[in-house]
Amino acid sequence: MANELKKTGGDVARTESEETRDTGPTFRPATDIFEKGDVVTVVIDMPGVTPDSVDVSVENRSLTVRGTINAPAPEGYRRIYAEYAPGTFERAFSLPDTIDAGAIDATHRDGVLMLTLKKSEAAKPKQIKVKAA
């Protein structure tokens, strides 16, 4: 049973519609956000989430990240103590107008999602030359 879950867990989560899938409780993941130059980096802790089940979407200047924990129980073991539970990490951020929503890069490694956001060309300071009339 546990083995079966391990093999098909990801596929089931992707194919089933959002309304019917049972993802358990929703958690708000701890997040770091920092800015350097014209790059804003968002770092989100999502332990137990496989890279292919992370969902990053932008709608109406709202950036939503979502990931369902896929950490099956060790085979042949029963749980005797628990401090964390399966569920879904979800968090939304509003993007300022200065961010180029079309140029967001996402990587996921060791249970950490890293988003790289770039400031849009329009938001960069521009020098306007004054011509002599």
Add this chain to the structure above:
Amino acid sequence: MLNYEVSGAQWDPLADLRQLQSQMNRMFDTGARSSRDGNWPPVNMWLGDDSVVVSAEMPGVAQDDIDLTVRENTLIIAGKRNPTTDDEDAAWHRRERPLGEFSRSIRLPLRVDPDKVEARAKNGILEIEMGRPDAERPRKIKVKAS
């Protein structure tokens, strides 16, 4: 430190309650958690016939930065969480992820053999499987007809 009793049935009626409590804490917590208070990383524990598994949520901790110590019935998970950037020019908007050194001591329900420890890390979850010493395994004794 974990407190539980291993009864014959191995059923802990408070386990669900504690889990609910940790879920509630997680839902309402602001995310600002310190890794220094000895409660990080959060762990789950699983019991098998002759072994025990401790799994821990440790996102972003490289395998080389994890230090495991096993002695009799105690497991110590120690290590360090490195900052994403050490650039001093970076402007921080949010800083919620726990950082720095951590060490957590976990009492196991059985004594384990340090030679029978296997640790695997996957997607930020560390799974440590520990076996009971051979001498302490329960043995089946055949009853012979005399």
